Amino acid sequence: AQSVSQHNHHVILSEAASLELGCNYSYGGTVNLFWYVQYPGQHLQLLLKYFSGDPLVKGIKGFEAEFIKSKFSFNLRKPSVQWSDTAEYFCAVRIQAGTALIFGKGTTLSVSS
Amino acid sequence: KAGVTQTPRYLIKTRGQQVTLSCSPISGHRSVSWYQQTPGQGLQFLFEYFSETQRNKGNFPGRFSGRQFSNSRSEMNVSTLELGDSALYLCASSTTGGGTGDIQYFGAGTRLSVL
Numbered sequence: 001a002q003s004v005s006q007h008n009h010h011v012i013l014s015e016a017a018s019l020e021l022g023c024n025y026s027y028g029g030t031v032n033l034f035w036y037v038q039y040p041g042q043h044l045q046l047l048l049k050y051f052s053g054d055p056l057v058k059g060i061k062g063f064e065a066e067f068i069k070s071k072f073s074f075n076l077r078k079p080s081v082q083w084s085d086t087a088e089y090f091c092a093v094r095i096q097a098g099t100a101l102i103f104g105k106g107t108t109l110s111v112s113s
Numbered sequence: 114k115a116g117v118t119q120t121p122r123y124l125i126k127t128r129g130q131q132v133t134l135s136c137s138p139i140s141g142h143r144s145v146s147w148y149q150q151t152p153g154q155g156l157q158f159l160f161e162y163f164s165e166t167q168r169n170k171g172n173f174p175g176r177f178s179g180r181q182f183s184n185s186r187s188e189m190n191v192s193t194l195e196l197g198d199s200a201l202y203l204c205a206s207s208t209t210g211g212g213t214g215d216i217q218y219f220g221a222g223t224r225l226s227v228l
Contacts, residue, residue, distance in 0.1 A: 100146060
């Protein structure tokens with residue numbers, strides 16, 4: 001069965017540190033890729049998405065992600081995190097049109113000021 | 114434009130009871146998907162409805178069911194509740210439900226506690 005792996009369960013950073021959250025999926029075909037964020041007490045929000053074209057995609061709040069097809073990866077990055085980035089981050093994949101999103105188990109990011 | 118609305122926000126039930134959760138999608142969205150979110154398991158897909166038809170189904174027992182109405186509003190029902198059903202149930206809506214370029218928008222969820 002197809003799956004999405006987020007290798008980091010909990011990441012703790014200081015403000016201004018750089019962030020990279022890993023996401024790998026197990027499917028060899030065309031995929032749609034997403035990163036969602038869930039701030040404490042809030043609903044899931046879309047951070048960024050990749051459908052096709054430039055593999056480096058930029059999202060809201062200074063986040064970006066790079067799709068590397070050969071590595072089946074879609075890692076999330078931010079050069080300098082803020083305390084307000086404290087949240088849970090989910091990677092999701094759609095492996096073909098008309099199918100459900102497959103989510104990773106999430107990474108909790110804690111940023112200390 | 115109003116977002117995805119889920120009611121109620123919180124529910125407390127006891128084992129063996131049944132529960133119905135409601136989801137109103139964004140206006141114009143015809144697809145509604147339901148997910149169960151638990152700590153450490155992330156989001157697990159329950160089912161998706163499009164134009165009143167169940168189009169996709171996850172790997173959950175038959176106690177979990179759903180339906181969609183002609184106005185795209187959706188309900189999910191869990192019968193014979195078990196302690197393990199305690200979770201945050203999320204609803205997401207989208208325009209076409211899984212087409213290329215389709216984006217899911219999530220509601221705030223219903224937190225179900227089973228005692």
